[in-house]
Amino acid sequence: MSGTSWAEPAALGTQVAVFNSFAILGILLLTLIVATAHFSAKVHRNELWFRHLIAWIIYDVAFILLLGRQEDAVLPFGLCVFQASLIYAVPTYATLSAFSFVADLYIRLSSIVLGKRKIRPALNKFLVNMPFFVLLGVFTEALVLVQDPSAVGFEQRHLYCHVTTTTQSLISGGIIVATGLVIFPLEICIAIMMYRNWRPFRGYSGHRIFLTTFIRVVLFTIISMLGVGLSSLSIGSPTAPKPYWARLIFTIIPVVAAITFGSQEDIMRSWIFWREPPPADDEDDDVCHGIESGPTF
Numbered sequence: 001m002s003g004t005s006w007a008e009p010a011a012l013g014t015q016v017a018v019f020n021s022f023a024i025l026g027i028l029l030l031t032l033i034v035a036t037a038h039f040s041a042k043v044h045r046n047e048l049w050f051r052h053l054i055a056w057i058i059y060d061v062a063f064i065l066l067l068g069r070q071e072d073a074v075l076p077f078g079l080c081v082f083q084a085s086l087i088y089a090v091p092t093y094a095t096l097s098a099f100s101f102v103a104d105l106y107i108r109l110s111s112i113v114l115g116k117r118k119i120r121p122a123l124n125k126f127l128v129n130m131p132f133f134v135l136l137g138v139f140t141e142a143l144v145l146v147q148d149p150s151a152v153g154f155e156q157r158h159l160y161c162h163v164t165t166t167t168q169s170l171i172s173g174g175i176i177v178a179t180g181l182v183i184f185p186l187e188i189c190i191a192i193m194m195y196r197n198w199r200p201f202r203g204y205s206g207h208r209i210f211l212t213t214f215i216r217v218v219l220f221t222i223i224s225m226l227g228v229g230l231s232s233l234s235i236g237s238p239t240a241p242k243p244y245w246a247r248l249i250f251t252i253i254p255v256v257a258a259i260t261f262g263s264q265e266d267i268m269r270s271w272i273f274w275r276e277p278p279p280a281d282d283e284d285d286d287v288c289h290g291i292e293s294g295p296t297f
Helices: 009-039 047-063 077-113 121-144 167-196 198-203 207-234 244-262 265-271 282-287
Strands: 152-154 161-163
Touching: 009 047, 009 244, 009 265, 047 077, 047 121, 047 244, 077 121, 077 152, 077 161, 077 167, 077 198, 077 207, 121 167, 167 198, 167 207, 207 244, 244 265
Parallel strands: none
Antiparallel strands: 152 161
């Protein structure tokens, strides 16, 4: 099993510490946001929103499985190949969770401005479960494709384990790119639908929450797709450039997710517990009642 690194020991230790710090920060922030939305009476989010943020928590956890062992010369093969396979799978889980959330926004907006029926239970179940099954599929594929134990080992800076063959990274990167080719046109369709139906959309009591949520989703998907997609294509490729910043992107993006979704007004307001809450907002009350009054985000 390979385990070499060209970096100086001091520089290597600093790079590992920074990488781990961003991963741990992302886990803590995202967990705080999910817990806030779950327990707060004034924050209302649907299942796909929770699934999307939880996907980024799982993504971050995959990168710190070796915490405390990253300076070892050699790792047990089983542990290393498990983490490597999981790292190829978690980017697809996060990006497909984003697709499911955006698809749900599209369907819910259609029900508001076009009077179409709300999302069917079977479709909702598909959007909820599909990213997880793809995660399992990619993880299994990455694991099965490891034929040579010597191809599994630390990446150059001992940040995590990878496989030096290209097949796993190409499959993972291909799924991410394909998801981007679907999710970006879908976001454009949502923007066009809101523009063409602005008056009925403005008449919906929860339009402000929908609009701010949509804008945040668009900005974050652009950042995450570019960052994770480009970085995923270089994982494990012996010929791809391997600058440190390209590796650091992996653990920075979940922090960006936490800032993007955790800075919404209702979540921020729930943290300022020492201030007197504002008068009840009819818009917030309507949002929590579902499709008939408006979608829950």
